[in-house]
Amino acid sequence: MEVTVAMLSLIIVFMLIYLVRRRRWEKKLKEWEQQLAVILQRTIYFEPPENSSPVIPLTFRTIRLLKKNAFRQLLIDQMLQAKKAFTGTAADNLVTLFHQLHLDKLSLQKLLSRKWHLKARGIQELSIMHQQQHTVKIYRLTNAQHELVRMEAQSAIVQLYGFEGLRFLDIIDRPLSEWQQIKLLRLLSRTPGVLPAKAARWLASPNDSVQVFALKLVAEHQQQHLHQQVTACLDHPHPTVRLQAIRCLRDIYTDDTPAVLEKAYPVQPISCKLAILEALAHIGSDSNGTFLTRQLLHPDNTLKLAAARALVITGEKGLQYLDEFPLADTYPLNEIIQQAKTEQIV
Amino acid sequence: MKILVAEDEPILIRTIEVRLKKDGHELCLATDGQQAMDRLAEFVPDMIITDIMMPYASGLEIISFTRQQEKRKIPIIILSSMGQEDVVLEAFKLGADDYITKPFSPNELSVRVRRLLSV
Numbered sequence: 001m002e003v004t005v006a007m008l009s010l011i012i013v014f015m016l017i018y019l020v021r022r023r024r025w026e027k028k029l030k031e032w033e034q035q036l037a038v039i040l041q042r043t044i045y046f047e048p049p050e051n052s053s054p055v056i057p058l059t060f061r062t063i064r065l066l067k068k069n070a071f072r073q074l075l076i077d078q079m080l081q082a083k084k085a086f087t088g089t090a091a092d093n094l095v096t097l098f099h100q101l102h103l104d105k106l107s108l109q110k111l112l113s114r115k116w117h118l119k120a121r122g123i124q125e126l127s128i129m130h131q132q133q134h135t136v137k138i139y140r141l142t143n144a145q146h147e148l149v150r151m152e153a154q155s156a157i158v159q160l161y162g163f164e165g166l167r168f169l170d171i172i173d174r175p176l177s178e179w180q181q182i183k184l185l186r187l188l189s190r191t192p193g194v195l196p197a198k199a200a201r202w203l204a205s206p207n208d209s210v211q212v213f214a215l216k217l218v219a220e221h222q223q224q225h226l227h228q229q230v231t232a233c234l235d236h237p238h239p240t241v242r243l244q245a246i247r248c249l250r251d252i253y254t255d256d257t258p259a260v261l262e263k264a265y266p267v268q269p270i271s272c273k274l275a276i277l278e279a280l281a282h283i284g285s286d287s288n289g290t291f292l293t294r295q296l297l298h299p300d301n302t303l304k305l306a307a308a309r310a311l312v313i314t315g316e317k318g319l320q321y322l323d324e325f326p327l328a329d330t331y332p333l334n335e336i337i338q339q340a341k342t343e344q345i346v
Numbered sequence: 347m348k349i350l351v352a353e354d355e356p357i358l359i360r361t362i363e364v365r366l367k368k369d370g371h372e373l374c375l376a377t378d379g380q381q382a383m384d385r386l387a388e389f390v391p392d393m394i395i396t397d398i399m400m401p402y403a404s405g406l407e408i409i410s411f412t413r414q415q416e417k418r419k420i421p422i423i424i425l426s427s428m429g430q431e432d433v434v435l436e437a438f439k440l441g442a443d444d445y446i447t448k449p450f451s452p453n454e455l456s457v458r459v460r461r462l463l464s465v
Binding site: 087088 | 452
């Protein structure tokens with residue numbers, strides 16, 4: 001009985017100590033947040049002098065608080081939020097303060113940490129605050145073993161250098177995930193500049209995912225002059241690359257493209273065959289009618305439908321091919337043709 | 347002039363508040379869409395600055411609510427993120443007057459507010 005009471009008392013004492021400490025921490029945090037809000041507003045609206053290098057004025061209290069790691073990290077977090085929200089002088093002032101307080105050293109420590117999540121955080125901090133002096137260390141991580149570290153480093157380099165930053169595509173031998181490709185394309189869509197001439201080299205990269213990404217870049221940036229190199233990708237051993245090459249050719253097509261796609265068609269797997277038929281629906285003409293009609297005999301109904309759609313889209317002649325096809329009235333072709341025609345009307 | 351600012355990001359709302367107060371405006375702040383609607387039911391501002399993505403009610407809902415209720419036209423500026431072009435178009439259809447893409451310069455916002463209020 002006595003032991004139980006003693007145990008319970010001990011638990012209650014521990015709980016009280018915990019609650020008191022937590023309350024103190026929350027109070028301190030609230031005070032810090034108010035202090036940080038003042039620092040940030042002063043920084044954002046600081047007017048830099050014209051003739052000397054800018055120094056953001058700080059109070060003694062702030063300088064004393066900056067000795068605490070937790071306060072510094074809180075400041076970094078809020079500065080990052082602010083940097084993402086503002087441009088112009090406000091953003092420049094935030095970078096000045098980051099540099100003035102040597103906060104880049106703290107971010108660099110994270111980048112050099114063994115823990116992947118700290119590394120990723122360090123990279124993010126340095127790139128958002130435009131700390132280009134640490135580019136070499138970030139660049140080395142663009143081919144890091146850990147996928148998330150690699151992704152952050154690649155995004156950071158593109159954020160810092162735009163299209164020129166894509167030079168990491170020359171050296172990476174690890175895969176660029178589908179998600180990372182989307183992320184990079186999105187970052188680049190907000191970046192002024194043009195695709196570097198080395199994009200042609202990436203189309204022949206030994207890394208399949210780099211080739212796929214290069215094909216997406218070529219299509220997105222309408223690099224018609226790379227048509228021949230893209231066509232060469234149709235002979236790639238990996239179907240994912242071939243599929244992307246077909247999609248790319250659809251976007252940068254020339255008069256020869258339909259014939260090139262027809263020629264590549266027989267040896268392709270279903271996914272690539274489907275992509276070719278979809279491409280021909282957009283870029284094909286009456287001259288592809290015979291080829292498309294032949295595909296109506298394929299045992300796969302998806303391909304039959306894609307071929308019928310392409311014929312409907314190519315116009316009068318295509319419709320004539322469909323109507324005159326000997327098996328047009330037999331099931332399932334009659335339903336497939338009906339479906340393709342209805343879609344066109346809608 | 348009385349301006350209603352609806353924005354859920356603390357750093358943004360505080361920076362906008364400092365800038366526009368410096369310009370001599372009276373501000374009414376709302377940190378989510380519902381709060382903004384409640385404020386609109388209480389008073390008629392001279393201008394509304396609203397974020398698009400906010401908890402409880404979006405900026406688009408605030409625009410249509412304002413345009414349905416108002417007796418005189420209140421200028422509305424929307425704050426949008428990059429890549430929200432479709433939403434910006436929708437906001438203009440509903441009756442927004444101007445937009446600013448985040449990240450933005452607080453000085454630019456100040457100029458746009460002045461321009462819209464002087465029309």
